[in-house]
Amino acid sequence: MTIMHLSESTEMYLKAMAELGGQDVIATARLAERLNVTPVSVSEMVRRLGEQGLVSHTPYKGVHLTKKGREVACNVLRRQRLWECFLYDHLKIDWSQVYEFACSLEHATAPEVTEALAGFLGNPQTCPRGNPIPAADGSFKPLDAMPLSEAKLGQTAQVLAVNATATDVLKYLQEKNILPGREVTVIEVAPMQGPLTLHVGGKDVALGLSMAEFVLVKKIKN
Amino acid sequence: MTIMHLSESTEMYLKAMAELGGQDVIATARLAERLNVTPVSVSEMVRRLGEQGLVSHTPYKGVHLTKKGREVACNVLRRQRLWECFLYDHLKIDWSQVYEFACSLEHATAPEVTEALAGFLGNPQTCPRGNPIPAADGSFKPLDAMPLSEAKLGQTAQVLAVNATATDVLKYLQEKNILPGREVTVIEVAPMQGPLTLHVGGKDVALGLSMAEFVLVKKIKN
DNA sequence: AAAAATGTTATGGCTGACCTTATTATTCCA
DNA sequence: TGGAATAATAAGGTCAGCCATAACATTTTT
Numbered sequence: 001m002t003i004m005h006l007s008e009s010t011e012m013y014l015k016a017m018a019e020l021g022g023q024d025v026i027a028t029a030r031l032a033e034r035l036n037v038t039p040v041s042v043s044e045m046v047r048r049l050g051e052q053g054l055v056s057h058t059p060y061k062g063v064h065l066t067k068k069g070r071e072v073a074c075n076v077l078r079r080q081r082l083w084e085c086f087l088y089d090h091l092k093i094d095w096s097q098v099y100e101f102a103c104s105l106e107h108a109t110a111p112e113v114t115e116a117l118a119g120f121l122g123n124p125q126t127c128p129r130g131n132p133i134p135a136a137d138g139s140f141k142p143l144d145a146m147p148l149s150e151a152k153l154g155q156t157a158q159v160l161a162v163n164a165t166a167t168d169v170l171k172y173l174q175e176k177n178i179l180p181g182r183e184v185t186v187i188e189v190a191p192m193q194g195p196l197t198l199h200v201g202g203k204d205v206a207l208g209l210s211m212a213e214f215v216l217v218k219k220i221k222n
Numbered sequence: 223m224t225i226m227h228l229s230e231s232t233e234m235y236l237k238a239m240a241e242l243g244g245q246d247v248i249a250t251a252r253l254a255e256r257l258n259v260t261p262v263s264v265s266e267m268v269r270r271l272g273e274q275g276l277v278s279h280t281p282y283k284g285v286h287l288t289k290k291g292r293e294v295a296c297n298v299l300r301r302q303r304l305w306e307c308f309l310y311d312h313l314k315i316d317w318s319q320v321y322e323f324a325c326s327l328e329h330a331t332a333p334e335v336t337e338a339l340a341g342f343l344g345n346p347q348t349c350p351r352g353n354p355i356p357a358a359d360g361s362f363k364p365l366d367a368m369p370l371s372e373a374k375l376g377q378t379a380q381v382l383a384v385n386a387t388a389t390d391v392l393k394y395l396q397e398k399n400i401l402p403g404r405e406v407t408v409i410e411v412a413p414m415q416g417p418l419t420l421h422v423g424g425k426d427v428a429l430g431l432s433m434a435e436f437v438l439v440k441k442i443k444n
Numbered sequence: 445a446a447a448a449a450t451g452t453t454a455t456g457g458c459t460g461a462c463c464t465t466a467t468t469a470t471t472c473c474a
Numbered sequence: 475t476g477g478a479a480t481a482a483t484a485a486g487g488t489c490a491g492c493c494a495t496a497a498c499a500t501t502t503t504t
Contacts, residue, residue, distance in 0.1 A: 041492055043452055060451055060500055091338035104330035113323050116313035263462055265482060282470050282481055
């Protein structure tokens with residue numbers, strides 16, 4: 001693997017794609033949203049990433065990670081999630097803030113430090129948000145889960161992971177107790193892309209569909 | 223204290239000044255050396271830092287930290303050195319590499335993380351290189367030490383701290399056993415800014431004067 | 445099939461932190 | 475005191491990563 005210096009920005013683009021795409025093709029607009037930049041900026045950056053062989057872009061159809069890009073992205077995710085573990089388990093940083101702090105650290109982490117950290121933490125398999133941590137060799141088994149947004153009325157499911165990254169979103173989910181391990185039941189599905197109403201931890205909670213997309217669950221009943 | 227985003231570069235300049243100046247006036251050329259940039263770039267940056275009230279510059283006389291600049295610098299040093307402790311004590315990173323890895327992390331560390339880390343580490347007072355760690359409020363008692371470069375022939379002294387930052391320099395000092403806690407005896411002082419010859423750990427070691435400036439010692443005999 | 449929405453490209457601009465080269469100012473020292 | 479060394483300033487350039495605006499292409503919806 002060629003050694004090259006990837007900028008923080010590059011890492012953020014690749015990570016975003018891994019987080020919200022995995023293998024699939026991703027709309028450039030989704031990237032713009034998640035990264036908080038304009039679509040024009042995404043287009044520019046996607047071209048640069050394409051030139052570096054990290055992504056492959058079919059105009060008007062979306063963009064996806066190449067093998068090389070996915071390797072880099074998994075590496076970034078590994079660092080990110082290991083730091084999340086450290087910040088949460090050892091530094092007792094608030095759950096909703098862990099992602100953003102880990103994100104900064106991630107970009108500044110040399111491979112030696114990453115592996116030493118993994119050892120220190122005991123090679124954890126998931127981060128505090130429930131997402132799997134890719135192995136040092138880049139291998140990565142995605143969760144067998146579905147987005148809560150696809151759950152049917154009456155369904156009870158267990159939250160496996162939260163794939164959101166924005167601190168305010170994480171804070172909201174934390175307050176509403178929509179956290180890994182919890183069980184939620186869908187008690188209402190409003191029409192017209194309206195919110196889901198969930199029963200969780202003895203309370204009813206309304207959750208917008210777009211937020212529900214980032215809550216990954218496993219059916220456990222019905 | 224006004225909240226503002228200081229760039230990584232700004233932090234590096236201020237840290238460099240704190241490391242090699244403390245209170246004193248520093249020649250812009252020394253900054254250029256340590257930061258590995260041209261004197262012209264230092265001039266530019268010093269102007270910018272001056273405009274932000276972080277340093278005060280008297281042309282041809284040098285530059286020094288303002289109160290505000292020193293506060294920021296101490297904060298940076300605190301983060302830097304706390305990470306050094308973590309990397310060395312917990313991740314078992316090689317002594318000579320700890321500085322550079324900590325340096326990257328430092329710029330990416332939020333105040334909450336800094337303080338949580340300090341707590342986790344048990345509020346250490348010195349970093350693995352022997353330098354004192356400024357307190358959270360910015361207070362900072364410098365070492366009562368002299369540079370080894372000023373030691374006289376025949377002098378025996380104990381190394382208190384190593385103020386070098388370049389990994390190759392640290393590696394050299396590590397190999398030669400010039401480390402905090404060690405005792406060194408000056409057995410020769412070559413003329414014309416020539417090297418010192420030291421006796422340390424049963425061996426004789428030659429040390430250039432400029433490197434010796436970054437080894438801080440306390441006289442213990444003669 | 446036309447209109448609306450979405451995605452892409454082109455152009456030009458900005459910022460921070462560097463760089464080089466050349467000129468000018470100051471300080472130091474013999 | 476005059477030349478050498480050092481420091482500062484000026485002018486112009488680069489690069490990444492963003493921005494806005496506008497034109498154009500494609501896809502989706504009606």
